[in-house]
Amino acid sequence: MNMWAKRDGLLGQMISTKTPVAADAKTSVAVRFWGVRGSIACSGHETAKYGGNTSCVEVRCGERRFILDAGSGLRYLGEALLAEGKPVDADILLSHTHMDHVCGLPFFGPFHCPDAHVRLWSGHLENGWTTSQAVDELMAEPLFPVSKDIFKAHLEFVDFDAGDTLEPGGEVTIQTTPLNHPNGATGYRIEYGGKAVCYVTDTEHVPGAPDQNILGLIDGADVFIYDSTYTDEEYPRFAGYGHSTWQEGARLACAANVKQFVVFHHDPSHDDAVMDGIARELKKMLPTAVVAREGMVLRP
């Protein structure tokens, strides 16, 4: 095999990981990670293994498609959805509206398609703010050249209060809870076909006092994705920043009898070597747990 053929082979593999996740049966649940990084996207070979895009996770529940957060990974999911050649129908559930969780919104290809139907949900906003207004602020001069009026898709904005139970239809139930984060954030538990996938980022723990809201949300879950920005050793330097540690996630997962814990929202300073080290420590503590990587698919 010559060098180019080898390179094309590798490229082929990479492209094959960039496809939206298909649900095998009407009742099946599948989870695909399109962005796993926190705070800011980072490119470069140091982060290529785990990925540099910010938070975006696709959860398929039979025919329904939920998208948890709209970080930079959302752009790649949008491209993959357009490549399917079918009208896009999706629900984007925002944990909150900090930049690393919404920066992909202006670049989501399906927003430019008249036959796309997308509902955008958030439950953390206070003081009269709405989800629609938050997107207006994101796409406003002088920080962005065009407003959301350029989108041709049918867009719906749904405001709720973290703690509400959501009924998006299609036999899917979504429980939510408020998280401990500056300006608020929402944790989600998506249930379908007897499976439960929980997404809990961004949130800060209180050392020695497990968050009872989170424990209630994740009880017995099949998949538990958690803000693991720091290690326990690093945490004291960053107390008050609104983030947690992978060890706290593992403790919560054990206490709530979670089947699979997923380390998520990796700190930009944690390169692949650091993440490999965390993965090794994690396996010793919880053999079923995994570190999230871009392109990873879980089928609980």
Ligand SMILES: [Zn+2]
């Ligand atoms: Zn974040």
Ligand SMILES: [Zn+2]
């Ligand atoms: Zn945040």
